[in-house]
Amino acid sequence: MNAVAGVAPTLVNPKVDPVADRRKLGTDPRTMWSNAIDRTVTDPGLIVACAEFLMEFEEYGHAAEVLKGNLRKGLATEAWAHEALGVALRAAGASPVEVERASVSGVDLDPGSAAAYLRAARAEADLKNHGRAVAFCRRAAACSPEDPTPYANALAYAERASDVRTDAVVWAANGLLARDWNTSDGIDYHEQARARLPKLEARLRDAGQGTEALTRAVAEQGRRDLVIELQWQGNADLDLVVSEPTGSVCSATHTRTTGGGVLKGDLLAQGADRSEVYAAARAFTGAYTVSVKQAFGRPLGGSARIKVTRFQGTDRQSVDLLEVPVGGKGVEVKLDGGSRTALAVLSEELGAVREVRSEAPGAGSGQSGLGAGFGTAGSALGAPVTSSGGVEAPLVSAPAETREAGISAGAADIRATYKLNPDRKSFRVDVTPVFTGTRGDIALPTVPLLPGGEK
Template sequence: MPAVRSEQRNSAPPAETVDVELPDYVDRKPSEVWPAFFAKHRPRTTTVRKLILRLHNEERHEHAISAIQSAIINSQAQPWMYEVLAVSMEIEGRPKKEVERVVMGMTDFGNADFGSMMYSANYLVRFERNEAALRLYRQAARLAPERPEPYVLGLKLARELEDPEQIRWAAAGVLALDWTSGYRQHHKDALTAVRAAERKLRQQGEDQAAGELLETIRQAQRRDLQVTLTWSGAGDLDLFVEEPVGGVCSFEQRQTPGGGVLTHDGYGPDPANCHENYVCPIGFPGEYVIRVRHAWGEIVGKRARLTVTLDANGPNEKTTTRTIQLGEDDVTLRLEVPNGRRKQPRQVAVHRISPWMQPDHQLAARPEQRDVEGIVRAQHEFEESRRQRPGVRQAGAFGFAPVVRVIPEGSSATGRVVVSPDRRYVRIGITPFFSNITDVETFSFINGGQP
């Protein structure tokens, strides 16, 4: 329908995207220049960007506002326009409600994703539009249900608004999903906010709402599986937990698709740091395999204590503590988690350390344990053994680490349906992707006389 109205307003549809001569806007009202210009012409995107930049440099912000609005109305919107429009309106002192509507439009352009939602919410916080920002945080949480950022940032706003319902949502998300480096303080802040919200509800006579708040928080604090490994001594033990879906949670991969998180990777000699903690708030049901490895150093008595808790803070909580004897091989323990609550894998970034880099990782993490003389001696012995081999030519390097990557080829497309925050529009965004491997070059390298 907008295209039909456009044809009725103009004798001919807008021309194809071309370079056009910009109108004379000096000493003219913005409403007299830009609506007619963008209705008649379709300038190149680079031309529009240069125009808006020039208007800002000339401090003609009303002209910039009118030009951007006219481009959007005539189906010539670009992703950056909403942000620039909001900045221009802020400079001109437009009402905060108008700026809020523009910021909402940022999330409505094309394929709104988690990043754009979070960016728009933070932008609204600048204008003290905390309620609107909270709505965007909640919408971002729906797009990425297990990301902790919307809940952590939303909790700050909910506490300022003193809204028990918003505190309930944010605090539950923080307690269940936030396992970042500062999670202990975040969890403490969440519980503090919950206590304040409970007091407010009971003072208002809303005992039922207060009870529902506490029940939500209790459920958020449930953990399907918790594992704690403690020891004494100057050495280091490493904890590995193999999950039913195949992931392994350890210092190499601290978060897994199965929901596990290694919250602490400790080492001696400080007793307060001699522990490793694994937690799986919502995990898959099935068999978990726990392995304990003696990485390096002296462990008092060559013994460690392993504490396993099933359904922590839940109705079927069960804790088992056992002493394990360390040796050359890993100590393995198998256990069954029958009541895991996870149904779908979690999306996590993979940060694995290659096996050939593991010794360097351990040394780098513990500089006080670095055996410099031993490293130099080992490298010297390795190079000496290479030189003594018959027929070996020196190539200037003694190692090679291949990097394997997957290059997609062909055609693909992704689609997403987005409902605008004000419930006025539903947009479907389709993103096609075409890739083709045009050429592959091969080469040879000399290493010990082998290609």
């Protein structure tokens, strides 16, 4: 009998000779594994286990054929399968063209995924095609413009490229320096860019390319529409909360908003630094409400001070100092002439792309191995780590925020927030149209199904 855990045992067919079947498969890996998979395999977990076993014993050619057979039969067609095939082909010494084709084919499965383009960029960089790697980073940034990874990786690839292009370096530098990033992942992207740009500028100059645009980008990197810095004295920890004109709230639990605001603070690296900073490189015109919450301790005098800088780095720069009561009513800060006219796009892949931040020092890695969540080994690697109490969800769920485009060109954008309710079974969704920044009449769509909608 055949016995498999969790499956009812079945009788062995006496008319089937497994030894004879094995001989029929032949010895050529290109046909042997394809025929075996076509005839017997229906569980993608077996593909993972077999490929992982062969890789451990350095049978890279056989592992590549197993993965090819899997893709031909359509058992596991996710991005990890294409990436694993590229790894196996590279280890087997396949041609660079074949390795490249396998590694970047995962992009076709999800052309709107920034993570897919970043994986393709890494594959191109491994093949020394740094120019193509930068191009894939640009595609990733188009999918996720408010994430630093595409710009940071593009600078790293440009630094290694043999033919550095000025436009690529300027694009990556502008992408990193013109925005503020919450450094809770332990990476100071501004410092990383400033360390790489002098070397790139020297290489561009030696290659006879103009560096004026790059110099201008570095000179303008400190321009911000609005910067609010919270300062206090005493043995205490305070949290800065900024309510934006569009209704978004930037706080310690929601550090990036669709209004373009970013909160930097509550970092272990701060040490004795008693400050938190809210910055918006491009901010909406309107009234901002700034309040201060007490995390622990009590500051001297029971109050804190905020330093408000409008249009930092320009000839319109102005600075105000205001006292804010801790835990009391917030103070209003007005901004006239803000440069933002549309909601910022908050990518849903901010957590997912961390696994491909291989070019950023100090970045964490994602799942390893060929398991990718399939099979026993893959499930163990991909399973969430829980406490002894078995609590898998956080006790406090921070609200998530997103931006949806208007129903037609020129129409108002939609700001949507959703939050897990205390019952842990339902969500609360709030939808608000944002008309800030719209100019002129709003063009409404033609809806023939509604009375009067045909006009």
